Amino acid sequence: MKLPLLPRWNFAPLACTALLVFAGVSPARAQEKKSAAPAKPAAKAAAGQSLFDGKTLNGWAVTDFAGHGEVKAENGELMIDSGLALSGVTFTNPTPKMDYEVTLEGKKLSGNDFFCGLTFPYGTNSCTFVLGGWGGAVTGLSSVDGADASENETTKFMKFDKDKWYAVRVKVAKKRIEAWVDGEKLVDLDTADKRIEMRPGEIELNVPFGLATYQTAAAFRNLRLQPLAAAGAKE
Helix, strand or coil: CCCCCCCCCCCHHHHHHHHHHHCCCCHHHHHHHHHCCCCCCCCCCCCCEECCCCCCCCCEEECCCCCCCCEEEECCEEEECCCCCEEEEEECCCCCCCCEEEEEEEEEEEECCCCEEEEEEECCEEEEEEEEECCCCEEEEECECCECCCCCCCCEECCCCECCCEEEEEEECCCEEEEEECCEEEEEEECCCCCECCCCCHHHHHCCCEEEEECEEEEEEEEEEEEHHHHCCCC
């Protein structure tokens, strides 16, 4: 007489459960850990505060320069048309007065003078970083000890091509102002015992923070500002 076949038991799960219990981990908890999806890394936020939304002039006012060109937001760019002399915009929101960094990209569209006059606060005063002034090649700060960008220790000469984007960075600290274009340091000014101020005239309408061109059309994008503590030690 044949004996009935007994069911074949799989003791592997029981053994695993026993090991988990012995290790102080409940089977349910182990299954929860196993089925939980791995956490995705948080997206890295862009550094600093964006100053331009790419769609509107929110936060900016067209500067009331005599005979200024049209200013508009178009295709993610802040566009400044050529005027009789100066054209530009002034930032209307609060900005730090010291220990901060400004970055932007700018390009010359037409004209033969400065396509980027970045006016920025320096303590209770302001100063302008000029790119392509005095006929299209002069860079520097206006003003240092009463001398313009064309005639002080920050004066440099650089050719700026039309329709080419240039990365601009200005770092403002209590004892030093530094500025770069496409990674090349053009300004490294020890401000101890220096008088940092604006060139007298209409450009003062850009105080404390603004952008201007002179008989030149330009476009800007990716305008950002951040405290030096957040900017870190990058060079």
